[in-house]
Amino acid sequence: xxxxxxxxxxxxxxxxxxxxxxxxxxxxxxxxxxxxxxxxxxxxxxxxxxxxxxxxxxxxxxxxxxxxxxxxxxxxxxxxxxxxxxxxxxxxxxxxxxxxxxxxxxxxxxxxxxxxxxxxxxxxxxxxxxxxxxxxxxxxxxxxxxxxxxxxxxxxxxxxxxxxxxxxxxxxxxxxxxxxxxxxxxxxxxxxxxxxxxxxxxxxxxxxxxxxxxxxxxxxxxxxxxxxxxxxxxxxxxxxxxxxxxxxxxxxxxxxxxxxxxxxxxxxxxxxxxxxxxxxxxxxxxxxxxxxxxxxxxxxxxxxxxxxxxxxxxxxxxxxxxxxxxxxxxxxxxxxxxxxxxxxxxxxxxxxxxxxxxxxxxxxxxxxxxxxxxxxxxxxxxxxxxxxxxxxxxxxxxxxxxxxxxxxxxxxxxxxxxxxxxxxxxxxxxxxxxxxxxxxxxxxxxxxxxxxxxxxxxxxxxxxxxxxxxxxxxxxxxxxxxxxxxxxxxxxxxxxxxxxxxxxxxxxxxxxxxxxxxxxxxxxxxxxxxxxxxxxxxxxxxxxxxxxxxxxxxxxxxxxxxxxxxxxxxxxxxxxxxxxxxxxxxxxxxxxxxxxxxxxxxxxxxxxxxxxxxxxxxxxxxxxxxxxxxxxxxxxxxxxxxxxxxxxxxxxxxxxxxxxxxxxxxxxxxxxxxxxxxxx
Ligand code: ADP
Ligand code: MG
Numbered sequence: 001x002x003x004x005x006x007x008x009x010x011x012x013x014x015x016x017x018x019x020x021x022x023x024x025x026x027x028x029x030x031x032x033x034x035x036x037x038x039x040x041x042x043x044x045x046x047x048x049x050x051x052x053x054x055x056x057x058x059x060x061x062x063x064x065x066x067x068x069x070x071x072x073x074x075x076x077x078x079x080x081x082x083x084x085x086x087x088x089x090x091x092x093x094x095x096x097x098x099x100x101x102x103x104x105x106x107x108x109x110x111x112x113x114x115x116x117x118x119x120x121x122x123x124x125x126x127x128x129x130x131x132x133x134x135x136x137x138x139x140x141x142x143x144x145x146x147x148x149x150x151x152x153x154x155x156x157x158x159x160x161x162x163x164x165x166x167x168x169x170x171x172x173x174x175x176x177x178x179x180x181x182x183x184x185x186x187x188x189x190x191x192x193x194x195x196x197x198x199x200x201x202x203x204x205x206x207x208x209x210x211x212x213x214x215x216x217x218x219x220x221x222x223x224x225x226x227x228x229x230x231x232x233x234x235x236x237x238x239x240x241x242x243x244x245x246x247x248x249x250x251x252x253x254x255x256x257x258x259x260x261x262x263x264x265x266x267x268x269x270x271x272x273x274x275x276x277x278x279x280x281x282x283x284x285x286x287x288x289x290x291x292x293x294x295x296x297x298x299x300x301x302x303x304x305x306x307x308x309x310x311x312x313x314x315x316x317x318x319x320x321x322x323x324x325x326x327x328x329x330x331x332x333x334x335x336x337x338x339x340x341x342x343x344x345x346x347x348x349x350x351x352x353x354x355x356x357x358x359x360x361x362x363x364x365x366x367x368x369x370x371x372x373x374x375x376x377x378x379x380x381x382x383x384x385x386x387x388x389x390x391x392x393x394x395x396x397x398x399x400x401x402x403x404x405x406x407x408x409x410x411x412x413x414x415x416x417x418x419x420x421x422x423x424x425x426x427x428x429x430x431x432x433x434x435x436x437x438x439x440x441x442x443x444x445x446x447x448x449x450x451x452x453x454x455x456x457x458x459x460x461x462x463x464x465x466x467x468x469x470x471x472x473x474x475x476x477x478x479x480x481x482x483x484x485x486x487x488x489x490x491x492x493x494x495x496x497x498x499x500x501x502x503x504x505x506x507x508x509x510x511x512x513x514x515x516x517x518x519x520x521x522x523x524x525x526x527x528x529x530x531x532x533x534x535x536x537x538x539x540x541x542x543x544x545x546x547x548x549x550x551x552x553x554x555x556x557x558x559x560x561x562x563x564x565x566x567x568x569x570x571x572x573x574x575x576x577x578x579x580x581x582x583x584x585x586x587x588x589x590x591x592x593x594x595x596x597x598x599x600x601x602x603x604x605x606x607x608x609x610x611x612x613x614x615x616x617x618x619x620x621x622x623x624x625x626x627x628x629x630x631x632x633x634x635x636x637x638x639x640x641x642x643x644x645x646x647x648x649x650x651x652x653x654x655x656x657x658x659x660x661x662x663x664x665x666x667x668x669x670x671x672x673x674x675x676x677x678x679x680x
Contacts, residue, residue, distance in 0.1 A: 002170045004031040011166035018159055024152040030167035036160075037199055037215070037630050038147035041208055044115050045143045051089035053118055053125065060115045060143055061127065062135060063087045069103040085114065092118070093126040102132070111135045113143055145202045164200045171196065178663040179218055183646055189214040213639070216631040220640050223626065224647035225657070226667045231280075231428075232655055237405055239278035240381050242305040245270040250300045253332040254293060256437065262290050265431035266297045272407065272429070273301055273382075279407035282425045284414075285433025286601035287566025288440065291411045294433070295384040296326055298409050303335045303362040307381020307406075311365040314386060316341045317516045317523075321541055322386075323365045330363060340366035340375070343513060385410045413566075414559060414605075434602070442599050443569040444576045447553075447592035449583025456549065456578055457497050463547045464501055464528045468573055470547040472531045473564055475555040476508065484552055491531040498529075506532035534564070543571035547578070554581035554588035558608035561592075562601055626670050 002010060008027055009019035019028075027033050044060040053059055063085030072080050081096040081103040094114065096102050106112065116130030149160035177184070177192035184191065190198070190210050198211035247266065251258065258266070265283055272279035285291050299309035311326075313319040323339040330337050338361035340352050355361040359378030364370060371383070383406045410428070448456065460470050472494065474487040485493070491505040504527040506518050522530045523542045530545075534556075548568045553561055561579065569575040582589045594607045631640075651657070657664035 002030060002166055004034070004167065004170050005029050006170070008033055008163045008166070011163045013162040014159060014166075018155065021152060021154040022159075022163065025150060025155065027163065030163065030170050033160075033163040034167040034171070034196065034200075035629055036149065036164075038149050040148040041202065041205065042115060042146040042148060043205055044113065044146055045204070047113070047143065049089045050085075050087050050092050053092070056117070056119055058115070058117045059127070060113060061085065061087065061092060062111065062113055063092065064111045065106050065108050066091065068108045069106055071100060071103070085112070093124070094130060095126055096129050099129065102129070106132065115143075115146075145205065145208070147200060147202070168197065168200060173197070176662055178660070178666045179221065180650065180660060180663070183217075183221070187217060187642065189217055192218070212630065216636050217639050217643060219628055219631040220636060220643035221647055222663075222667050222670050223628070223631075224640075224644045225651060225663070226626070226671045228644075228647050228651050229655070229667070232651065234280055235277055237278050239276055239405055240273070240305075240307065240407065241276055242273040242301050242307070242381070242407075244304050245274055245301060246304075247297060247300065249333055250297060250329075253329045255329075258293065259290060259433070259435040259437055261285070261433040261435035262294055265294045265433060268429070268431050269294070269298055269407075269409065270301065273298075278405045279409065280428050281409050281431060282428040283409060283411045283431045283433065285411075286436070287413050287563055288436060288570070289433040290437050291386075291413070291433060292322060292325065293329075294431070295386070295409055295411060296329060298382050298384060298407065299326075299363045300330070300333060300335065302382035302407070303330075304333075305381065307379050308356070308359060308361065308377050309363045309382040309384065310370045310377070310380060310406075311363060311384045312368060312370050312386060313365065314367070315516065315519075316343065316367055316512070317519045318386065319365050319367055326363070326365070335362050336360065337363045337365060340364055340370060342367065342369060343516070380406050382407045382409070384408075413563060440569065441574060443548075443565055444574065445565065445579070445596045445599075446577070447579045447582040447589065447596055450580070451583070452580075456580075457494070459576075459578075460494075460529065460547060460549065461498055461501065463576070466573075467544075468546040469522070469525065469527070469542065469544050470529045470549060471545055471564075471567055472529060472549045472551065474531065474533060474551045476533050484555075487531050487533050490551065494529060494531060501528040503527065503529045503531060506530060508533050534560070541570055542567070544573070546571060546573040546575040548576070549578045549580070551580050552584075553579035553592055554584045558591060558594060558604050559601070561595055562599075562604045565595070565599075 006029060007019060008014055008022055008030060009016050011030065011033075014022070022028070022033075025036060027036055042058065046060060047062050048059045050061060050063065053061075064087070066084040066086050069081050069083040072082070074080050077098075079098050079100065081100060083094050083103065083106060084091050085094055086092070112132045112134055114127055114130040114132050116127045118125060118127050120126050146157075147161070147164075149157060149164075151157065151160065171193070173193050175193040175196050179189065179192070183189070189195075192214075195211040195214040198207040199215060202208045202211065247270065269279065269281060272281060283291050283294050295311060299311060302309040311319075311322060313322055319341060320339065323337060327337050338352055338355055340349070340356070344352065352361070353375065356364055357376045357378060364377075369375070385408070460472075463470060472490065474490050475484065477484045477486045487505055487507045491503050495501075495503040504518050504522060506515055510518075518527075518530070521527060522545075525544060546568050548565055550556065550561060550564060556564075565577045568577060577595075579592045579595065582592050591607075594604065598604060650660075654660070657667070
């Protein structure tokens with residue numbers, strides 16, 4: 001009798017070699033196999049009459065082989081096997097490419113079930129490389145629902161069925177249920193064992209739906225419990241008390257009057273830092289909503305209470321930019337700002353590190369390097385992290401565990417609906433900047449096709465002639481994609497078309513120092529046009545740049561395009577944004593049009609979610625949460641909402657889940673396992 005924690009190599013049909021290959025799918029034990037859910041199902045229970053095949057799709061057909069299969073060599077390396085099958089309603093062609101064996105098992109005059117995609121119409125209608133099996137003897141159910149598992153080289157569907165078969169045998173129908181009975185009843189969820197069997201070996205598609213719903217609820221519930229516990233645990237920690245929260249001098253030092261939203265966020269922070277508990281707050285706001293001064297306010301609070309503050313930016317150039325804009329404000333308050341960057345000379349660095357260690361440096365601005373071991377703070381009281389997606393849950397935890405328990409503020413420019421934010425950042429308090437500072441002229445936005453190419457090139461030239469600068473953004477070209485131009489190629493072509501303009505190129509494979517140099521030179525107007533992959537997405541401010549052109553814009557998410565657009569419209573000049581891709585079909589045009597119509601990041605995020613489907617919305621693992629096997633935070637929002645409410649309710653009575661040991665262990669396991677790969 002196999003046990004769940006046994007290696008898969010002992011499963012029937014699997015040996016050490018296959019087991020090694022299965023590791024690529026993160027399957028080591030039978031338990032791992034159990035948690036590798038099918039990505040799809042083929043419903044072979046539904047048999048279609050040949051006459052009823054009316055469009056190109058996958059079908060299951062029951063037919064008699066009408067002609068002996070014939071083999072033809074089409075060219076070297078390409079063999080084609082053809083035959084026909086018929087039922088009482090019509091005839092269908094069957095072809096196999098380079099698969100003599102599949103066809104060799106078919107006997108003329110015998111009846112089989114065929115499952116595969118049908119291509120073509122009328123007499124040319126052909127089922128291509130179908131799976132086939134003899135029709136079962138009368139009495140047996142015909143066909144079945146076949147799970148389709150994720151695969152890797154050397155691992156077949158058959159192998160996946162073998163490992164899951166052994167795993168299900170190990171469970172033997174007895175899979176303890178971590179969900180409280182009460183919730184199962186309330187939400188009408190099938191129990192854990194049944195769900196597990198149905199997910200891997202469903203009898204009907206309805207089984208699949210019910211099993212999935214239950215599994216999704218369970219996963220989301222575990223996630224919410226874990227996040228809620230993280231939050232509660234931190235609430236119990238003792239925080240630094242910033243007794244002096246008088247920010248009137250700070251407000252007076254600002255070159256503008258803050259928006260209502262900024263004031264609100266700053267007030268929320270001030271309440272956090274006098275609460276006696278460590279602050280863990282997210283400030284979320286669209287590009288240009290003015291997150292920097294909210295962070296500055298926290299730095300000031302720290303300094304005027306005798307603590308140091310660390311302000312982390314994702315890149316050196318951004319750090320330099322923050323330092324430049326914050327210095328005049330802090331100077332008025334008599335607070336010192338120190339910039340720590342990797343490009344300093346050794347002597348400069350030594351001096352700066354000494355100032356940080358002595359406490360003379362009150363506000364320190366720099367990159368991630370700021371929180372590394374070598375940097376010793378005298379008394380770190382607050383940490384600001386710009387662009388939260390680069391700063392996941394574990395990093396925040398590591399930071400808090402540094403012993404200082406500093407107040408933490410993270411800033412994110414990905415606008416997502418509030419309900420979603422509450423969940424995704426379940427362990428944080430959230431402030432939202434939903435107001436734009438006054439006096440912005442909206443960016444004029446156009447969605448165009450290739451027929452506009454020359455006009456746009458002339459338009460770029462004209463804007464430069466008027467004193468502006470332009471960004472041209474190209475999608476990342478994957479290996480083997482020949483229909484797209486790389487940023488490098490684009491730069492060459494653009495330089496040819498506009499020989500009198502200075503074109504620079506920036507891409508992800510460059511070293512950070514080089515990227516920073518080019519970005520700096522662009523901001524110093526040494527170039528007119530910057531062609532890049534999306535490395536410029538992160539908030540660099542070049543107020544003189546007033547034109548953004550995005551190539552193959554249909555390849556990007558709407559929210560991402562909106563972020564890109566946020567790079568322009570920062571100066572006094574009228575700014576423009578041009579998206580190529582409006583000629584790539586109706587859907588692409590509609591999506592791009594959304595951006596022409598609105599500049600509200602939240603509205604765009606909602607449209608993005610609706611149009612693109614949620615799987616892609618956040619990009620893979622951008623959110624820093626544990627990896628989910630089956631649930632999709634955005635798609636399953638309604639269930640997520642319930643899961644969150646129930647988790648809160650349960651934990652309010654039993655914060656350590658003492659009465660639910662199984663649930664407690666599963667939550668712990670989810671958060672432990674996510675350690676290496678889920679957090680970025
Ligand atoms: P974000 O980081 O949210 O994208 P920033 O903090 O960089 O936005 O602010 C964008 C620009 O708006 C900066 O030039 C900043 O000085 C300016 N700004 C911020 N708040 C205000 C305000 N209340 N009134 C006018 N300008 C503001
Ligand atoms: Mg910013």
